[in-house]
Amino acid sequence: xxSKTTEVIVSIKDVHKSFGDLEVxxxxxxxxRKGEVICIIGPSGSGKSTLxxxxxxLNDIQAGTIHVCGIDVTDPKLQKLELRKRVGMVFQQYNLxxxxxxxxxxxxxxxxxxxxDKETVRTRAFALMQKVRxxxxxxxxxxxxxxxxxxxxxxxxxxxMNPDVMLFDEVTAxxxxxxxxxxxxxxxxxxxxxxxxxxxxxxxxxxxxxxxxIYFTDNGVxxxxxxxxxxxxxxxxPRTKEFLSQIL
Amino acid sequence: xxxxxxxxxxxxxTDLPVLKPFLPRAHPVLHTSAWLAGFSxxxxxxxxxxxxxxxxxxxxxxxxxxxxxxxxxWNWVPFLLKSGFLFNVIIxxxxxxxGTIAGIVLGLGQISKITITRRISWFITQLFRNSPWLVLLxxxxxxxxxxxxxxxxxxxxxxxxxxxxxxSLPIMANISEIVRGAIMSVPTAQWEAAESLAFSxxxxxWRIILPQxxxxxxxxxxxxxxxxxxxxxxxxxxxVEEIITLSRQxxxxxxxxxxxxxxxxxxALGLFFIYCYPIARMTMYLERRYAVKI
Numbered sequence: 341x342x343s344k345t346t347e348v349i350v351s352i353k354d355v356h357k358s359f360g361d362l363e364v365x366x367x368x369x370x371x372x373r374k375g376e377v378i379c380i381i382g383p384s385g386s387g388k389s390t391l392x393x394x395x396x397x398l399n400d401i402q403a404g405t406i407h408v409c410g411i412d413v414t415d416p417k418l419q420k421l422e423l424r425k426r427v428g429m430v431f432q433q434y435n436l437x438x439x440x441x442x443x444x445x446x447x448x449x450x451x452x453x454x455x456x457d458k459e460t461v462r463t464r465a466f467a468l469m470q471k472v473r474x475x476x477x478x479x480x481x482x483x484x485x486x487x488x489x490x491x492x493x494x495x496x497x498x499x500x501m502n503p504d505v506m507l508f509d510e511v512t513a514x515x516x517x518x519x520x521x522x523x524x525x526x527x528x529x530x531x532x533x534x535x536x537x538x539x540x541x542x543x544x545x546x547x548x549x550x551x552x553x554i555y556f557t558d559n560g561v562x563x564x565x566x567x568x569x570x571x572x573x574x575x576x577x578p579r580t581k582e583f584l585s586q587i588l
Numbered sequence: 589x590x591x592x593x594x595x596x597x598x599x600x601x602t603d604l605p606v607l608k609p610f611l612p613r614a615h616p617v618l619h620t621s622a623w624l625a626g627f628s629x630x631x632x633x634x635x636x637x638x639x640x641x642x643x644x645x646x647x648x649x650x651x652x653x654x655x656x657x658x659x660x661x662w663n664w665v666p667f668l669l670k671s672g673f674l675f676n677v678i679i680x681x682x683x684x685x686x687g688t689i690a691g692i693v694l695g696l697g698q699i700s701k702i703t704i705t706r707r708i709s710w711f712i713t714q715l716f717r718n719s720p721w722l723v724l725l726x727x728x729x730x731x732x733x734x735x736x737x738x739x740x741x742x743x744x745x746x747x748x749x750x751x752x753x754x755x756s757l758p759i760m761a762n763i764s765e766i767v768r769g770a771i772m773s774v775p776t777a778q779w780e781a782a783e784s785l786a787f788s789x790x791x792x793x794w795r796i797i798l799p800q801x802x803x804x805x806x807x808x809x810x811x812x813x814x815x816x817x818x819x820x821x822x823x824x825x826x827x828v829e830e831i832i833t834l835s836r837q838x839x840x841x842x843x844x845x846x847x848x849x850x851x852x853x854x855x856a857l858g859l860f861f862i863y864c865y866p867i868a869r870m871t872m873y874l875e876r877r878y879a880v881k882i
Contacts (some may be wrong), residue, residue: 392589396784424786435781439799449785494781501785 347374349536350395350505355404357390366560367404372505372538377531379539379547382557383583388540392507393558395538396427398586409504425453428498431505433513434490436482440549442469442493443478446500454501461500468496472526487520492526499530506530544587548572556580595788618875620818621811624868632861661851664838672831673859678831679752680817688809688817689758691763698768701789709764716761719753722822728754729826747831752822766808770801807875812866814871821856831856 350372357365372378380388380485393399394406397413397420406413409426426469436445446465469478478549482490491511498506508527512520524546531537531550541547548568549556555565556577562570564580575581697709716724728750735744774797782792825834835852842848 362648398780398784420783421786421788424784429776429781429784431781433777435777437781437796437800439780448795449787452791453786453788497785 342401342497348372348485349374349409349571350409350538351405352391352395353405355391355394355401355406357387357394357399362492364560365394366402368557368560368562370555370562370565372536374504374536375534376552377537377539377550378553378555379551379585380555380557380565381541381544383492387560388557392429392509393538395507396429396504398429421453423496425501426504427502427507428501428505430491430494430498430509430511432510433563434482434487434494434514436463436490436497438482441448441479441481442474444487445482445493446497449497450500465496465500468499469493469586471499471529472496486519487515491515491519491523495523495526495530505536505538508537508541510540510542512541513545542587543563544572544584556583592855599866603753617870619808620812620815621807621868621871621875624814624864625712625872627865629865632858632865639714657845657847657851660842660845660848661779661855664835664852665855668834668838668855669859670827670833673856673863675748675818675828675830676860677863678822679748679755679828680813682749682752683755683759683816684813685756685813686752687759688755692767694760694764695767695771697838698764699771713761713764713768717765718759719758721758721819722825724757725751725754725822725826728757747826747828751820751826751828755816755819755823759812762812763809766805767814770805771797773804774800802877803874807871807878810867810871810874814867817864817867818860831859 341366348371350370352371353369355368368387368391370378378453380391382388394401395408395413397418401414404414408423411423411426412418434489436442436578437448440448443462446468447461449456450461451458451466452568464574466478469475472495474489474492474496477485477493479487482493495506495511499506512523513528515523516547520543524543527537527539528546528550539547539551551568554571555569556571556575556579563575564575571580572584575584580586694709694713697705698713700706700709728749731751732745732753735742739742771793778800779792780798782796787796818828821832823830824836827833832853835856839845839848839852
């Protein structure tokens with residue numbers, strides 16, 4: 341943790357978000373420094389996923405400010421594409437493009453969005469496949485891959501854009517217990533390489549091991565946060581204690 | 589409530605909630621193809637049956653024999669095919685071509701981000717989808733000039749070309765709905781995944797969404813082609829030369845023997861069956877093959 345810089349890369353201040361009459365986020369603030377790994381945990385419906393979807397403008401917010409890599413996400417003239425080039429996102433349901441092979445899935449965005457040279461991208465895509473330990477599966481279609489393999493392709497697909505921040509939205513929630521590990525190992529590798537990661541997760545063991553900071557949300561607010569050591573052992577808020585006692 | 593449980597032959601009475609077995613059903617818009625493809629191929633022969641039997645029935649009435657009726661039809665067959673049915677095919681192909689191109693544009697308009705484009709596209713789609721085809725044909729035929737002048741060159745518009753335009757309107761509207769429906773059938777998660785990779789809306793639509801739903805559009809598209817082909821005889825009411833118009837003219841030329849009516853029209857019916865039946869079978873085959881797998 342000493343190696344982390346103090347440059348704040350994602351800054352969320354007093355964010356409010358409602359879906360109709362339902363207020364999902366009721367004033368959430370958090371800062372993420374470059375190279376930091378933060379985990380957002382909490383009961384379902386507490387607004388975790390909504391929060392990270394706000395970071396790359398998949399959801400808009402009603403009040404508050406979000407800054408990502410110096411881009412004001414709440415600016416009405418926001419260049420969404422510029423923001424999303426900097427922020428990678430991995431979803432619970434993988435969401436690979438089913439009509440493209442694993443390699444094509446990875447290559448599509450860099451070639452079409454960043455207009456990079458196809459051969460350069462291909463080399464990088466092969467390297468990424470190796471990085472997520474899927475050498476040899478380059479020409480497989482998503483339908484031919486297991487859940488865990490698809491999710492690792494999805495991670496590689498996001499990494500191919502060379503993002504500054506990676507968002508992981510319950511990426512292991514749809515996986516078999518055996519395949520969860522392979523995905524977590526991939527994320528852990530990333531974290532150790534210094535990628536800034538924001539994870540919404542239910543994997544407490546993983547959060548404890550990898551996270552620099554843990555946020556516990558309930559009912560649209562951050563109830564408690566802290567580094568894993570103190571968070572898991574010295575939780576103060578009764579809601580946190582109850583949640584941890586149920587899940588650990 | 590009486591529910592059938594698979595594997596149990598007797599109807600079972602139960603008021604418990606029952607999870608019904610999953611039956612892969614035909615696309616809701618494929619009624620026509622499902623009906624047509626449901627026939628056995630021998631149906632074509634059955635349709636020709638009146639052609640062969642009618643003269644027997646009417647034989648007693650006059651001195652026009654079965655041989656005469658057959659012979660007459662046989663003489664007209666090349667003409668009916670080349671100047672008649674061929675035009676039905678040409679009209680259907682061109683109407684489909686124009687209808688498809690316009691329908692794709694209209695369908696994409698229906699999912700446009702611009703509200704006014706979306707509203708107008710929706711309105712045009714609904715208007716032409718729910719109008720009687722014959723009325724559309726009349727309007728086009730009467731409203732369109734028979735010649736237009738482009739840069740001083742006078743271009744004649746033959747009636748069959750107007751018929752093409754008239755028939756392409758309802759096709760356009762229905763293709764528009766197919767395109768909209770197919771795009772809607774792709775999970776929104778695909779849009780989100782693509783958006784988070786910084787693809788533009790155009791790129792998402794053309795590179796990610798449409799390639800995925802293209803296959804799903806083919807069966808309903810073919811279904812509409814079969815419907816269109818079977819609707820081409822409507823043009824005969826407007827005097828466009830096609831098989832029904834020519835059959836009538838041929839019978840007139842043969843002194844309007846009533847014995848000829850059934851053989852001539854059965855021949856036309858048989859031709860339409862022979863042409864549309866394989867399309868319907870293919871449609872249903874592709875529908876099963878491309879059934880949504882997510």
